[in-house]
Amino acid sequence: MKEYSPPEFEKKAFNCPHCEAYSYMKWAHLSVGNYYVPLWQATCSCCEEKSYWIQIVEDEAVIISPKISTAPLPNPDMPDTIQKDFNEARNIVDVSPRAAAALLRLAIQKLCVELGEKGKNINEDIKALVANGLCQDMFAISC
Secondary structure: OOOOOOOOOOOOEEEOOOOOOEEEEEEEEEEEOOEEEEEEEEEEOOOOOEEEEEEEEOOEEEEEEOOOOOOOOOOOOOOHHHHHHHHHHHHHOOOOHHHHHHHHHHHHHHHHHHOOOOOOOHHHHHHHHHHOOHHHHHOOOOO
8 A cells, every 4th residue: 555645736646635546646727818827726537536726936836625634544444433533633633723632532532442441531541551561562662
């Protein structure tokens, strides 16, 4: 599986902001009659959806549609119920970081239940997971 490649102006391929597939992008400069408009369109070769970019300076533009998150995608091993909360946090982090943090806390609490803890107190659940060797299995250093 290819690592996530965020959308980037005039890049030949990246993960589509619509279908999330790593895909070739066809770029086109948009114009209105004879007037120059600093607007570009990238079309995904996989889903054929379009993203729109406004050029700020030469060789630099920002995506204006669709709204995208720069946060990483969830791990494919993450349970679907937790992915839902994680993806909601991804979608709102730029608008409300505090709300995104609350959703991620909820996702961690649900993950603790998936890993066999009670889910009533997140601090106690994490403490129990660490006591059972969770960090030693994940990292070479102690937590």
